Amino acid sequence: MATIELDRLVKxxxxxxxxxGIDLSIQDGEFVVLVGxxxxxxxxxxxxxxxxxxxxxxxxxxxxxxxxxxQPKDRNIAMVFQNYxxxxxxxxxxxxxxxxxxxxxxxxxKRQRVEExxxxxxxxxxxxxxxxxxxxxxxxxxxxGRAMVRDPAAFLFDEPxxxxxxxxxxxxxxxxxxxxxxxxxxxxxxxxxxxxAMTMADRIVVMRDGRILQIGTPLELYEKPVDVFTAxxxxxxxxxxxxxxxxxxxxxxxxxxxxxxxxSSATTSDxxxxxRPQDLVPTATGSQxxxxxxxxxxxxxxxxxxxxxxxxxxxxxxxxxxxxxxPQIGEHLTLHAAADRLYYFDTATEKAxxxx
Amino acid sequence: xxxxxxxxxxxxSRVKPGRIIAWTLLFIGGVIMVTPLxxxxxxxxxxxxxxxxxxxxxxxxxxxxxxEILGDxxxxxxxxxxMIVAVIVTLSNxxxxxxxxxxxxxxxxxxxxxxxxxxxxxxxxxxxMLVLPWYLMASQFGWLDSYWGIMFPGMMTAFGTFLMxxxxxxxxxxxxxxxxxxxxxxxxIWWKIAMPLVTPALSALAIFTFLGNWTAFFWPLxxxxxxxxxxxxxxxxxxxxxxxxxxxxxxxxxxxxxxxTLIIFLFLQRYIVRGVMLAGLKG
Numbered sequence: 001m002a003t004i005e006l007d008r009l010v011k012x013x014x015x016x017x018x019x020x021g022i023d024l025s026i027q028d029g030e031f032v033v034l035v036g037x038x039x040x041x042x043x044x045x046x047x048x049x050x051x052x053x054x055x056x057x058x059x060x061x062x063x064x065x066x067x068x069x070x071q072p073k074d075r076n077i078a079m080v081f082q083n084y085x086x087x088x089x090x091x092x093x094x095x096x097x098x099x100x101x102x103x104x105x106x107x108x109x110k111r112q113r114v115e116e117x118x119x120x121x122x123x124x125x126x127x128x129x130x131x132x133x134x135x136x137x138x139x140x141x142x143x144x145g146r147a148m149v150r151d152p153a154a155f156l157f158d159e160p161x162x163x164x165x166x167x168x169x170x171x172x173x174x175x176x177x178x179x180x181x182x183x184x185x186x187x188x189x190x191x192x193x194x195x196x197a198m199t200m201a202d203r204i205v206v207m208r209d210g211r212i213l214q215i216g217t218p219l220e221l222y223e224k225p226v227d228v229f230t231a232x233x234x235x236x237x238x239x240x241x242x243x244x245x246x247x248x249x250x251x252x253x254x255x256x257x258x259x260x261x262x263x264s265s266a267t268t269s270d271x272x273x274x275x276r277p278q279d280l281v282p283t284a285t286g287s288q289x290x291x292x293x294x295x296x297x298x299x300x301x302x303x304x305x306x307x308x309x310x311x312x313x314x315x316x317x318x319x320x321x322x323x324x325x326x327p328q329i330g331e332h333l334t335l336h337a338a339a340d341r342l343y344y345f346d347t348a349t350e351k352a353x354x355x356x
Numbered sequence: 357x358x359x360x361x362x363x364x365x366x367x368x369s370r371v372k373p374g375r376i377i378a379w380t381l382l383f384i385g386g387v388i389m390v391t392p393l394x395x396x397x398x399x400x401x402x403x404x405x406x407x408x409x410x411x412x413x414x415x416x417x418x419x420x421x422x423x424e425i426l427g428d429x430x431x432x433x434x435x436x437x438x439m440i441v442a443v444i445v446t447l448s449n450x451x452x453x454x455x456x457x458x459x460x461x462x463x464x465x466x467x468x469x470x471x472x473x474x475x476x477x478x479x480x481x482x483x484x485m486l487v488l489p490w491y492l493m494a495s496q497f498g499w500l501d502s503y504w505g506i507m508f509p510g511m512m513t514a515f516g517t518f519l520m521x522x523x524x525x526x527x528x529x530x531x532x533x534x535x536x537x538x539x540x541x542x543x544x545i546w547w548k549i550a551m552p553l554v555t556p557a558l559s560a561l562a563i564f565t566f567l568g569n570w571t572a573f574f575w576p577l578x579x580x581x582x583x584x585x586x587x588x589x590x591x592x593x594x595x596x597x598x599x600x601x602x603x604x605x606x607x608x609x610x611x612x613x614x615x616x617t618l619i620i621f622l623f624l625q626r627y628i629v630r631g632v633m634l635a636g637l638k639g
Contacts, residue, residue, distance in 0.1 A: 052533050073539035085530035089552040102539035146538070 002063035002076075002153035002186050003028050004049060010057030011044050011210075018044055020210045021058060029184045031177075035197040035233070036207035042190045043158055045207070049188060050079050050156050063153060073102065078147035082159040084139045086131050086146065092118070093127040095142050099149040117145045120179075137168045144176070154186040161196060173199055194234050198222070206230050228350040231274055231343055237307060240280065240317045241272045242292070243347065255313040259290045260339070271353060274343030277307060280319035280335045288339040292317055296331045308333060396614075399607035407603045421608035431609060433584060434591035439616075441506050441576070441587055442569040448511040449565045450558055456512070457520025458546050462532060472521070478514045487578060494579055505579045506587065510569060516561050523557035524550060559627035567617060588613045 004026040011019035019041040026032050034042040047053040049060055051072035060067050067075050078099065086095045096114045103110065118124045121141045131139055140160055147155055157176070161169045177200050180187055191197055197204045198218045206213045206221065206229075214226045218234075225231035232238045244251040244259055246269045253259045259273055275290055294312030305320045310333050319335040327333055344353040394412055401417040402409070409415065425431050460472050490509050491500075499505035527550055535545045551558065573589040580586055586594065592609040595602045 050533075050537060052536070072533075072537045077537065079534065079537050081530040081534060083528055083530045085528070085534035087531065087549060087552075089555075098535075098538055146534075 003061075004154060004186060004188065005061040006045070006049070006058065007061070008058035009045065009048060009055065009060065011041070011048060011053065012056040017056075018210050019048070022207075022210075022212050024205060024212065024215070026186060026188065029186055031180050031187045031189065031200060031202045032205060033189045033191060033197040033201035033203075034205045034207055035191055035194060037192060037233075039209075040207040041210035042192075042205075042207050046079075046156050046158055046188060046190045049154075050077055051075050052079075076153040077156055078150065078152040078154075079156040079158065080140070080143050080147050080160045082162055084131075084143040084160075084163075086139055086142045088131050091128050091130055092123055092134070092142050092145075095131070096123075096127075096145040096149050099146040103150060113149055114145075117149045120148070120182075121145050121175075135168075136164050137172055140164065140172060141175075144179070148179075148183070152185065154188065157187065157189040159190055159192070161191070162193070169196075176200065195236060198234065204234075206233060224352070225343065226352050228272065228274075228345050231345070231352075235276055237277045237318050239274045239276050239343065240319075241274050241345070242290075242315070242317070244271050244273045245269055246271050253290070253292070255292065255315050255317075259342075260288045270347040272345040272347055272350075274345060275337040275341065277318040277320050278305075279337045279341035280317070281337070282319075282321055282325075282333070282335060290337040290339075290342055291334060292319075293332065293334040296327045296329050296333050299326060299329060301326060308335075310335065393614075396607045396610050399604055400611045402604055404602070404604055421604050422612075425605060425608045425612065430583060430586075430591060431612075434586050434588045435612070437503075437585060437591075438570055438588040438613075440503060441572075442566050444503075445507050445510045445569045446562050446565045448507075449513060449516045450562050452512045453516030453561060454520040454524075454551065454554070454558065455546065456517045457522075458524045458550055460517070461521045461524035462527075462529070462550070475514045475517050479518070483574070487575065490575070491578060500579060501581045501585055503585070506576050506585070509575060510565075510572075513565070516565065519561055520554070520557060523554045527553050556627055559624055563620060563624055563627065566620065570613075570617060 004024075006022055006024040008021040008023060009019055010017065010021050018039075022041075022045065024032075034045060036042050044053060048055050049062075051067065051070060051074075055068050062075055062077070087098070090098070093111075093114055096117055097110055100110050100113065105113065114127070115124065118127055121144060123138065123141055123145060126134065126138060131142065134142065140163075143160070160176075161172050164172060173196060176189075189196075189200060198221075201218055203215060203217055204221050205215050208229055214221060214230050216224070221230060221234045225234060228241065232241070242259075243254040245254060251259050251271060251273065253273065273290060280290070280292070292310070292312060294310035294317060296308055297311045297316065298309035300307040300309075302323070304323050306323055306326050308319050308321055308327055309316050310319065311317075317335070319333075321327060345351065346353055398412050398414060399407060400421055401419070402414045403416070403418055403420060406414055406416065456475075460468060460475075486509070494500050494505045494508070499508065531549055531553065532545050535549045540548065571589060572587065573593070576587045577590045577593070580590060583591070583594070588609070592606055592613070595605045595609070
């Protein structure tokens with residue numbers, strides 16, 4: 001187990017800088033998820049931690065030791081790749097045992113370790129099989145087994161679930177999380193899927209264009225996004241953002257509807273009012289908050305709730321109604337969100353504004 | 357059900373004319389390919405007096421040629437020489453071509469592209485142009501009339517390097533990086549991880565190199581002078597110059613010489629076909 005610290009970490013390819021001096025401190029035993037869209041530098045960061053990419057600037061410390069110039073094998077980390085990277089010409093047992101390649105354990109001890117890991121991952125019956133005879137989920141478990149077998153200081157996961165179908169992905173997500181609880185090994189997990197990030201992380205690191213935008217627990221990111229990007233990226237369906245014009249003691253909504261908010265200390269008059277679809281409901285609570293009206297354009301029935309897309313002043317707004325109340329398309333609908341469930345952003349800087 | 361239905365045969369009216377033309381062309385091609393082999397085998401079973409009797413099935417078949425050829429110590433010697441040369445050159449190509457191909461495919465270093473182009477450009481130089489420099493080199497180093505003299509020009513080939521580079525490029529980097537994290541050194545990664553992943557390409561390269569060297573005639577003829585060092589094709593050709601042309605002996609030797617090729621093809625034909633398909637080679 002180990003701490004991982006990134007100190008002004010930079011990665012350049014020629015003239016192009018892809019990671020702009022990021023700082024991150026990962027605690028011992030923590031499960032940290034790096035999340036962001038393609039090209040945001042999350043995989044590059046992970047590969048720098050692994051030692052698979054050279055560092056252009058800054059420092060990486062694993063358990064307090066600077067590892068900038070250490071070979072991957074000398075960093076005592078294990079990595080699970082998106083494409084599993086299990087060797088097709090070896091059996092499951094040989095693949096798992098490969099993690100012990102440099103270990104000085106005797107053959108029987110290695111065999112025992114492999115069997116223990118296989119039992120943990122439910123692979124005991126498959127040890128003599130070749131990867132071609134395994135399902136996607138089983139292959140990914142073998143890859144995790146190879147990483148686990150040597151008891152590394154940290155696990156690095158590079159989008160390990162993106163090649164699995166939706167059902168398997170959910171199952172593997174739970175398995176990895178359960179494994180982390182059991183082993184307590186520091187883990188860094190890269191994904192572009194915010195649901196994976198939210199469900200697995202102790203802390204999420206949101207990245208964009210080679211910079212860290214926000215670090216926090218899943219709930220912190222959901223409740224207090226620091227900017228428009230994080231607000232839209234975290235949460236599904238994405239947050240509604242409605243342009244508004246600020247005036248004394250409140251704001252005028254520029255789309256159909258109204259917003260009444262106790263708001264002050266804004267330096268700008270143009271703001272974006274954010275409301276999550278789950279908070280935008282037909283029943284009004286209190287006099288303050290957001291009210292929008294429009295025509296129902298799309299209805300998504302999910303069972304537990306129904307998502308409603310309403311159109312107003314050329315903008316589509318997503319709200320939710322109880323599962324058994326399914327509005328008709330073309331129907332006029334009014335939705336409300338309580339003031340304390342709203343988010344405010346500066347239109348120009350896209351940064352969050354604090355409501356009082 | 358569909359398989360059962362289709363296997364019961366199609367009515368003739370449903371066979372497309374294009375198919376009939378294709379089958380006819382393939383049949384003619386097959387006959388053209390097989391006829392010389394049949395005559396080779398047929399002639400090897402005739403005695404000298406029957407050689408110019410063009411019947412495919414000999415009037416009085418005999419195995420005398422075989423017992424004579426196999427009893428002749430020179431033939432066995434040439435067979436062994438060919439085997440030594442073909443096996444060593446094949447092993448060398450499999451090792452070095454794939455080592456260089458892997459390096460060019462998987463490592464980023466200055467001048468990599470120039471080296472690759474330089475290697476590739478040698479493919480455009482015809483063998484006839486290289487024979488003289490090879491001969492001068494062999495002569496200056498004292499390699500004339502030696503095994504090494506026969507083998508050295510083919511120990512590594514530009515084509516093999518190119519073929520292997522293309523195949524290694526298809527090996528995902530994740531495999532190599534996973535091995536790097538697991539603590540393997542670069543040579544072991546190549547040997548234990550990358551090589552097994554390109555087995556079809558290695559097999560194809562080995563087969564083509566073996567066949568090429570087994571049938572090589574021009575260079576071994578030039579570089580060898582003593583009959584003890586002749587390879588099989590050179591040795592067989594000597595039947596044609598020493599005591600007029602002994603067709604029945606040449607054909608018997610050729611029939612025996614074809615055996616390793618046939619055996620290799622029978623066992624490894626799926627790799628040959630795959631190699632041809634993947635590498636876009638001519639057969």
